[in-house]
Amino acid sequence: MNNSQSIQSEIKRFLKFFFQELKPQGKWLTPFNIITIPIIIVGLIILYFRFTEGLGSVTNLSQKYPWGFWIGFDVVTGVAFAGGAYIITFVVYVMRVEKYHSIVRVTVLNGLLAYIFYAGALVLDLGKPWNIINPIIGNSFGYNSVLFLVSWHFLLYMIAEFIEFSPVIAEWAKFEKLRKILNSLTLATVIFGITLSTLHQSGLGALFLMAKPKIHPLWYTEFIPILFLVSSIFAGLSMIIFEGTISHKVFKKLIDPKHHHSFNEIIFGLAKGAAISMFVYYFFKALIFVHGKHWDLLNDFWGGWFLLEVIGLVLIPCFMFAYSVRNKSLGIIRVASILSLIGIILNRLNISVITFNWNVVDKYIPSWQEIVVTLMVISCELWVFRWIVTRMPVFEKNKNY
């Protein structure tokens, strides 16, 4: 049998296998489906209007608020939450801390899907999405645009994440040779991916540097890029803790008991990392605050709002993480991870939406349609996630990996 024939038969086998796997497994009327299916349907209807009647027909965006919930939450916050993938691949492949190896696959998968869906949500927000090819194919490079940089990095990073995850796909599809090749690419793509991540996590912050006169002075600083980068570390770690805790309940059957045990150890390690990075972040925030001489700004509503974010949702969860690592308390870690996730949501929304044009009278409040579409994006992601983890070897620890 010559080579091309064997490839052909391989592809045939794969397609058959793929269609077989496409079929749903198990019951249809699970609570998860009952909640998400209507959301997805309504979301699609909303999107129909969005693309035929314009953004204004379903969103509350205005001339003063060109960016709303879709950018502020889906893209800016979603990408911060996806930071876990670059942190974990750094720890496992660069620093070679074997302890975390068992969560690499699921974290990378989460990162990949988060980028596809949340950064993909950017397309929904574009007025002329068909022109998105312009900055990609190169007939119009805006080299000095931060957004140009960020969008390119999104694209490249998605590819890198895909390659990092691809051995799992190859394993599932039983492409043995391919898996070996893909596996050998891991270190290179990991390094490439981490580099891209540092740049676009901070780049998302740099987007707002030119909005200097619009963002409230308590939040605007020339160090926004660094703050975004540092906070993406604990955003990612908290997300792994949060998500891992849920996955371990929902997908219990898929996870082998040995891993179940070691997962608690992993959580303590992650919590430690979160505590340290949060402290560093808090320290930066405090330094910038003192340096900016903003004491007088603390007296009004915005001052309280700022303290809520920085003390209530950074410093307190930071201490909770530190405390629970010492006392081995999983419960407190879970609460702390939720608090710090809320803190990240608040921080990203504060900069991109809430304190943007803070002195304008008609504030922007997202419309219900914007929220439903966001929920739709999340639901779709969870569907794909579920589909993959129930079929591909994501949770099992594989010795060859």
Place this chain on the structure above:
Amino acid sequence: MDRRNFLKTAAAISVALPNGKTKAENQNVEKEFYGVLVDTTRCIGCRSCEVACSLEHNLFVPDITKDNAFNSIRDTSEKQWTVVNCYDTAKGKVYVKKQCMHCWQPACSAACLTNAMFKTTDGPVIWRENKCMGCRYCMVSCPFDIPKFEYHEWNPKIQKCKMCYERIIDGKKPACVDACPMDALMFGSKRELLEIARYRVYSHPEKYEPKIYGEYEVGGTGWLYLSPVPFDQIGFRTDLGNTPYPEYTREFLYAVPLVLFGVPALLLGLNMLTERKNEIGKTEELNHE
């Protein structure tokens, strides 16, 4: 050498190495940007410019006899590129025309990832439909909140004054300037306009504030304003600073090539270090391949 300069130099080196020299310096053909001087002491609020602009660009033509527009402060919109507002001040009513300032180093075009927002060599900042992808980052970045977006179109445009770029190319003045019966608008190169503006302020100090708005603001703008009262009383933001807005992101962008080369090297180094450590530590059969 401070950090900023260091980064600049480093970035310049990393970019310029292949062709040896940074070429921007050589090809600087001296061509002056055009602009317009608005003398608010001359403006009588007739709004001829609003009408002329809308007619020229097929926009919404306001009914200036009946619409009582001066009852509120209006903003330019996706339907009107320029509006005239009326401010009650200590020196009586002052009428102020508002439109794109045609910044010398525009935030909008630095923001634009497709170069759809574009500073022409003649001075006007124009918007090019076939390039724009509607991300609205220009709106986020413009310090004067000028670009406006058509939220109710399936194929939306960004709408803003383009200083009648086509007319300028044809050797004509912008439509609003031609329409003004009071010579409140004057078209010319920024150097000429500044001279005239200074002359007016010097010769009538009682009539003018000793300041030309746009001379230094946000790094200098193509449109310049004279006023009888301090500018914050006639709707101008005086807290924008004199730094060109693209400067705020420049440092970040300069750091990018450094990170792009530096971080992988660092990571690879770390990776090799940990390998050594692992070997020395315990000879476990950890299979990394």
